[in-house]
Amino acid sequence: MTNIPLSIAAKMDEYPPGCSVSIELNMNTYFDVIRGLVDIFAKQKDAYVFYISATIPSNKVMDLLELFEVDISRIYFVDCIAHIMMGATRTTDRILYVESPTMLETIMLKVEFLTRKYRDKTPIVVLDSVNSLAIHNDLKILSEFLHIFVTSLRGKGAYMIILSLKDQSTPEMAAMLNLVSDEVITVE
Amino acid sequence: MADTYSAREDRCVTGIEGLDNILNGGIPRGNTILVTGSCGTGKTTLSIEFLVHGALQGERSLYISVTEASDKLLKNMIPYEFFDPKLIEERKLIFIDLPVIYEKLGLQKLDFTLEEIQILVDQIVKVVVELNVKRLVIDSITSICYRLTTEEKIREFILRLGTELSDAGCTTLLVSELLPSAKGYSQYGVEEAIADGIIVLGNLERRGDLLRTLQVVKMRGTTHSRAKYVLDLTPIGVLLVPLLKGGSVEMR
Numbered sequence: 001m002t003n004i005p006l007s008i009a010a011k012m013d014e015y016p017p018g019c020s021v022s023i024e025l026n027m028n029t030y031f032d033v034i035r036g037l038v039d040i041f042a043k044q045k046d047a048y049v050f051y052i053s054a055t056i057p058s059n060k061v062m063d064l065l066e067l068f069e070v071d072i073s074r075i076y077f078v079d080c081i082a083h084i085m086m087g088a089t090r091t092t093d094r095i096l097y098v099e100s101p102t103m104l105e106t107i108m109l110k111v112e113f114l115t116r117k118y119r120d121k122t123p124i125v126v127l128d129s130v131n132s133l134a135i136h137n138d139l140k141i142l143s144e145f146l147h148i149f150v151t152s153l154r155g156k157g158a159y160m161i162i163l164s165l166k167d168q169s170t171p172e173m174a175a176m177l178n179l180v181s182d183e184v185i186t187v188e
Numbered sequence: 189m190a191d192t193y194s195a196r197e198d199r200c201v202t203g204i205e206g207l208d209n210i211l212n213g214g215i216p217r218g219n220t221i222l223v224t225g226s227c228g229t230g231k232t233t234l235s236i237e238f239l240v241h242g243a244l245q246g247e248r249s250l251y252i253s254v255t256e257a258s259d260k261l262l263k264n265m266i267p268y269e270f271f272d273p274k275l276i277e278e279r280k281l282i283f284i285d286l287p288v289i290y291e292k293l294g295l296q297k298l299d300f301t302l303e304e305i306q307i308l309v310d311q312i313v314k315v316v317v318e319l320n321v322k323r324l325v326i327d328s329i330t331s332i333c334y335r336l337t338t339e340e341k342i343r344e345f346i347l348r349l350g351t352e353l354s355d356a357g358c359t360t361l362l363v364s365e366l367l368p369s370a371k372g373y374s375q376y377g378v379e380e381a382i383a384d385g386i387i388v389l390g391n392l393e394r395r396g397d398l399l400r401t402l403q404v405v406k407m408r409g410t411t412h413s414r415a416k417y418v419l420d421l422t423p424i425g426v427l428l429v430p431l432l433k434g435g436s437v438e439m440r
Contacts, residue, residue: 106418112420113420113424
């Protein structure tokens, strides 16, 4: 059986900084892919991870990562789902909250803040997930957002990784991801 | 990015990277700029950051507070990571409360005459020249204009002030307060016509989300973007990204 975390990290290692990669996955491989990215790949590159959580509140992602003994000291979250779920939020420097996933500019601003504040290492920006953002935004503004966001991150030499749940994707969404990504990786 | 522009002596590099990009390198030196918007849009924060960056670059910077006592203002200021308290100790960054100047000049009436306006302008310019101030913020010009009562007096005040400060090589931000329902860019309509530039800060409501925006609608002496940007006020300063185009209803 393939070790998904190791293989996704190895695959990502083929790309240079400043690239944009979309990863199509399913619910069975979801957490393995995240581990591969934020634990193995980030460690290999000695990089910071700026994790945009639009699917699961960052609290939960942090809890899960800690459960699997992943070192979260290099991970910072931009959480755009916790507020609209009216759940309890955690006050920590590791999490920047965006009031709603419709505030796409604010997501860019929070990542901009992190890339400026933590300049000493390569940034890996993980967007989890484009499908969740598509629930709250129409595809036109989402495409515009991704185009500007990805282009800006390329200029900063960041790795941009866009997660996409295959079961929830549409042909339009796939076309959009093709447009903004250097490569689309499918994890079965 | 700001360093790229620092060699350009004709520009006053604001130090706010996004704004310097919008302005093609900064504000043309000596310009008088109206920074206008309704409450909570970030006018004072942006203006203070402009001064702090100036002071850090060795340019003496002066903030004239008209309504709020400057010690209270400093207490509530965003704790900038780049702020150095020595700037105040070494008088690179100076805060003055205008009511203190009013008192010294004996300007106690609510309605200034043209002569009193000249006295006030002379006093501000005197401070700027004596202290070799290169960056000035008056917060707010609206509160001063409240005491000028006629368009003629407001025109006289801003025109004289702008000309004399420009001659002194001082780049000035005049903070202007607007009601959210206002149609122009200034409370009295005169300020916007005389200023060399206008930076509008606003609140944009889009599907229940409230975004802070910035737009440079006028800037003499430089080409500039006239697009609208979304801004965030952070401990590392004002950050700007382009406003995504979508159906939106604006309120200022």
